[in-house]
Amino acid sequence: MIHDLGIASVAGPVLDRVVVGPQAFDDPRVSISVGVLGAGESTGTRSSGPGREEVWFVLDPAVETTGTGGAVVRTGPGVLAGFSGSVHGLANRGDGPARYIRIAMGEDLAGEIKGSGWAEPEWSPFDRSLLAATNAHDGMGEIRFRRLWDQDRFVTGWGFVDHALVGPGTSVGYHRHDTVQECYLILAGTGIMKVDGAVFEVGPGACVPNRLGGSHGLVAHLEAVEFINVALYTEGRFDVTDLGDDLSDVVSG
Secondary structure, three states: OEEOOOOOOOOEEEEEEEEOOOHHHHOOOEEEEEEEEEEOOOOOOOEEOEEEEEEEEOOOOOOEEEEOOOOEEEEEEEEEEEEEOOOOEEEOOOOOOOEEEEEEOOOOOOOOOOOOOOOOEEEEEHHHHHEEEEEEEOOOEEEEEHHHHHHHHHHOOOEEEEEEOOOOOOEEEEEEOEEEEEEEEEEOOOOOEEOEEEEEOOOOOOEEEOOOOOOOOOOOOOOOEEEEEEEOOOOOOOOOOOEEOOOHHHOOO
């Protein structure tokens, strides 16, 4: 099912409105929220306990992030990973609104934090120059992609966070996961997705979860599609079955 996060038109201010709840996933510990900070506004700082981790996708520039070492002004757009045991927050230091998407995984549990002391949050920019060419699941041509964080950086069910760009005439081939819940967050461009046999258009602000045992793929037709792919592992491992469909028939029919 496709969800509209409302990031394309929301004016704000909005703070942490849940737009995709656990019912859209196969894990009740997952939720997706959106927020819009006005100039000078802040989320406040928060801490992630040993059983919870958050990833914040910041869609606008001039954002200040907070960790245990203090505040740092970033040039967005970018991603802030709040690992287990981290203290983190966002503040808008620009003149216009600052939009964000927050995906939380896990639940706060009592106990020791993995490792020693508090973990620092990490920032990674949405930088297209860092993307590398790769073929994705037997799709058409090559897309460009970068893995921002892998499973070894997390202690909850997070599998990875990817930044990808699908150019016109290329695609992420149709494929299935049995132990992985993925979610595509469309940042820019308009493309076509095929999910469990259904074909539909996606644009900025679209959020498309892939349930366990589900199949999906994405093709760019007239313009490039930039998106984030997040993966949550239910059994602590990755699996994939490529289905031999490059989605060329979706755009040629």
